[in-house]
Amino acid sequence: MDDPTTANLHAADPDSVLLSVRHLKKAYGEHTVLSDVSFDVPKGKVVVLLGPSGSGKSTLIRCLNGLESIQGGEIVFGGVPVDTSSEKEWRRLRTSIGMVFQSYDLFPNLTVADNIRLAPLKVQKRPKAEVERQMDALLGDVRLSQYKDALPRELSGGQKQRIAIVRALAMNPRLMLFDEVTASLDPEMVREVLELMLRLARRHMTMIVVTHEMEFARRVADTVMFLDEGRILERGSAHDFFTSPATDRAKGFLESMAPVSDE
Amino acid sequence: MNWTIVAHSLPLFARAFIVTLRLSAISVVLATVLGLALALFREYRIPVLSQASTAVEEVFRNTPLLIQLFFLYYGFPSIGIKLTASFCAVFGMSVLGAAYMSGAFQGGFGGIPRIQIESARALGLSTPQMIRYVTLPQGLARSVPAIAANAIFIVKETSVFTVIAIPELTNTARDLIGMYYHTNEYLFELVVSYAIILIPMSVVLTLLERRVRRGSFRTS
Numbered sequence: 445m446d447d448p449t450t451a452n453l454h455a456a457d458p459d460s461v462l463l464s465v466r467h468l469k470k471a472y473g474e475h476t477v478l479s480d481v482s483f484d485v486p487k488g489k490v491v492v493l494l495g496p497s498g499s500g501k502s503t504l505i506r507c508l509n510g511l512e513s514i515q516g517g518e519i520v521f522g523g524v525p526v527d528t529s530s531e532k533e534w535r536r537l538r539t540s541i542g543m544v545f546q547s548y549d550l551f552p553n554l555t556v557a558d559n560i561r562l563a564p565l566k567v568q569k570r571p572k573a574e575v576e577r578q579m580d581a582l583l584g585d586v587r588l589s590q591y592k593d594a595l596p597r598e599l600s601g602g603q604k605q606r607i608a609i610v611r612a613l614a615m616n617p618r619l620m621l622f623d624e625v626t627a628s629l630d631p632e633m634v635r636e637v638l639e640l641m642l643r644l645a646r647r648h649m650t651m652i653v654v655t656h657e658m659e660f661a662r663r664v665a666d667t668v669m670f671l672d673e674g675r676i677l678e679r680g681s682a683h684d685f686f687t688s689p690a691t692d693r694a695k696g697f698l699e700s701m702a703p704v705s706d707e
Numbered sequence: 708m709n710w711t712i713v714a715h716s717l718p719l720f721a722r723a724f725i726v727t728l729r730l731s732a733i734s735v736v737l738a739t740v741l742g743l744a745l746a747l748f749r750e751y752r753i754p755v756l757s758q759a760s761t762a763v764e765e766v767f768r769n770t771p772l773l774i775q776l777f778f779l780y781y782g783f784p785s786i787g788i789k790l791t792a793s794f795c796a797v798f799g800m801s802v803l804g805a806a807y808m809s810g811a812f813q814g815g816f817g818g819i820p821r822i823q824i825e826s827a828r829a830l831g832l833s834t835p836q837m838i839r840y841v842t843l844p845q846g847l848a849r850s851v852p853a854i855a856a857n858a859i860f861i862v863k864e865t866s867v868f869t870v871i872a873i874p875e876l877t878n879t880a881r882d883l884i885g886m887y888y889h890t891n892e893y894l895f896e897l898v899v900s901y902a903i904i905l906i907p908m909s910v911v912l913t914l915l916e917r918r919v920r921r922g923s924f925r926t927s
Contacts (some may be wrong), residue, residue, distance in 0.1 A: 511825055538831035549826035553844040562840060563830040608826075615830070 462487045462522060462619055462650050463508065469516035470500070470507055470674075477503050478674040481517070485619070488648035492661045492682070495671035496697055501654040502546075504671065505621045508652065509541045510534030522618065539568055542612030543621040547628050548604045550596040550611070556583075557592045560611045568615060575614070582610045586640060602633030606640055613644075620644065622653040658701050662686050670694045712892040716883055720896050723879035728904060730796055730875060731862040737801035738861060739854065742808020749809070750816050750842075751834070760809065767806040772867050775799045780871040796868045804861045811857055815850030816842060855912035862904055876900050 463485040470478040478500045485491050493501040506512040508519065510528065519526040521540070527533045550559050557579065564575040583589040586606045596604055605625055612620060622641065626634040638660045645651060645664050655661055661668065665682040672693050678685060689695045745760040747753075767775065779795040790798075819842055827837040869878035880897040884890050 509829055511828060535828075535831050535833060538829055543826075543829040545822055545826060545829075547820075547822050549822050549829075551823065551826075551841055551845070553848065554840070563832065566836055566840070567831040567833075611830070 460486045461520075463652075464520040465508070465517065466520075467517040468504075468507060468514055468519070470503055470512060471515050476674055478507070481674070481676055483669060483676065483679065485650060485652060486666075487650055489666040490645045490651045490653060490664050491667045491669060492665035493652065493654045493669050493671055494661060494685075494697070495677075496700075499671040500674040501671050502623050505543075505623055505652055505654055508619075508621060509538050509543055511543075539563065539615050540618045541621060542615060542617035542619070544605065544608045544612055544623065544625045546624040548596065548601070549608055550604055552596050555593050555595055556588070556599070556607055559596070559607065560614050563611070564614050579610075579614060582613055586610055600633060601629045602636045605629065605633075605637045609637070609640055609644075618650060620649055620651045622651065622655070624654050624656065626655070626657060656701065658686075658698070670697070672697075708891055708895065709889065712887075712889045713896060716893065716896060719879055719883065720876070720900055723874055723876045724900050724903070726873065727862075727865055727875040727900070730793065730800070730868065730873070731865050731904065733797050734800035734804055734865070735858045735861050737797065738804025738808050738857070741801060741805035742857075743812055745805055745809035746812030746816065747838075749813060751838075763802065764806040764809055767803045768810075772799060772803050772864055773870060775803065776867065776871050792868075792871045792873050795871060796865070796873055800861060800864065800868075803864075804857060807857045807860070808854060811853030812846065812850050814853055815848070816846040818849045819845050851912070851916040855909070855916065858912065859905060859909060862908065863901070 461484045465484075466482045468478055468481040469476070481500075481504060483491070493504065495501050503512055507514050510531070514528050519528055521537060526537065550556075551562075554562065560579045560582070561575050564570050564578070565572060579592075580589065583592060586609075588603060588606060588610075591599060591603065591607070596607070599607065608625075609620075625641075626637050629637065634657065638657060641651070641653070642660075642664055651664075653661070653664065662682050667679060668682050668685040669676050670678040670685065670689070670691075670693075677691050678689060678694050680690075685694070686698065689698055745763065748756040748760045751757075776795060776799050779790060779799055780792060783790055823841055823845065824837065827841045832840070865875055866877035868875050869881060872878065876897055880893045883893045887893075
């Protein structure tokens with residue numbers, strides 16, 4: 445099928461596509477949030493979702509790990525169609541799809557270490573020694589080893605988000621979803637989180653990122669998708685999107701996100 | 708205040724103290740366990756049990772304990788069920804307490820931010836795992852102040868047991884006053900007895916509240 449929506453992605457080679465979404469529809473009753481959304485995410489690539497508030501970006505990535513039900517369309521993950529109505533199937537898939545949220549989603553009743561080892565031990569049922577080794581490596585990598593036994597409330601906002609990312613990575617996910625992970629951080633904390641995400645991208649982690657950090661989006665994205673009113677209005681390379689957006693909506697959006705000038 | 712009278716009646720109060728303590732302890736424990744069950748039935752909307760739990764809460768919260776006890780103690784024998792006074796007392800208090808405890812637990816669970824539940828789901832936790840590691844510990848921690856208030860309420864309410872002739876503290880004081888008219892002495896002993904139970908209890912519950920905010924899970 446020659447779907448124009450995937451023309452500039454690597455749709456021709458099914459082995460290189462990790463996630464494939466076709467004609468996805470999401471509605472709350474009469475209110476349509478996403479209509480006919482189709483795209484592919486190639487392995488090892490980063491797709492950045494941009495768009496004004498309420499355009500459906502967050503809802504879209506929440507549909508991709510079953511946090512939101514969908515009313516139509518299909519999702520193929522790793523070449524296998526997902527039974528999107530089965531919570532059991534989603535639960536299995538979620539161990540392969542890591543997600544980090546906007547606000548602090550660490551469990552405040554558990555230490556940093558327990559937050560990280562919970563899913564690998566209890567959901568994936570992996571051997572304890574292996575989980576511990578991996579956790580130590582991940583914590584060392586983000587330079588937070590000293591907070592292993594701390595409670596989340598003892599960490600700064602940026603540290604919490606880095607731990608949330610580590611917690612997701614500890615499941616060895618094949619895909620990472622980031623839902624405006626820096627949106628509620630103090631400005632001086634944003635950088636450390638974005639740098640970690642850039643490092644992941646360089647290591648070829650497949651990622652779908654919702655963000656309002658334009659400079660970061662430009663640097664990290666292999667593909668930018670611009671959503672407006674529940675539809676993908678534009679898609680293309682970061683360079684093309686930021687230098688010559690095709691639609692007026694996208695132009696207007698980029699202007700509204702541009703740094704303040706006094707001219 | 709005549710301290711000789713106080714001294715003479717001390718053994719009687721000591722015995723009553725044990726009765727109050729025992730009935731309170733059993734009632735608080737049963738009310739908490741049952742209340743948690745009622746709250747979980749409602750929180751997870753378990754069919755039939757959820758509705759039953761609403762019914763229990765409404766009936767017991769909206770009728771006086773005094774009447775509930777009369778009903779159990781004097782009403783049931785008329786349909787051929789004879790219950791001991793202690794059983795009626797503990798049963799009535801446990802179910803009434805559970806109705807209040809359920810509200811406290813529901814308040815605790817209801818206060819858990821939605822993001823916590825979503826992030827538990829996003830990690831692939833099953834519902835029982837989520838309850839065990841996320842919602843239950845957090846809900847309990849949030850419920851502790853209300854649970855503590857209910858526990859203290861239950862202990863104080865055991866004074867109502869006097870109407871079905873259970874020889875607890877209030878009953879003993881009333882009997883003694885009725886017999887010897889040393890109102891000041893016996894009421895003094897009554898107040899002190901309750902304080903001996905309730906003040907340490909309040910302190911322990913406050914400490915528990917601090918403690919429970921830091922939870923963990925066993926990795927072994």
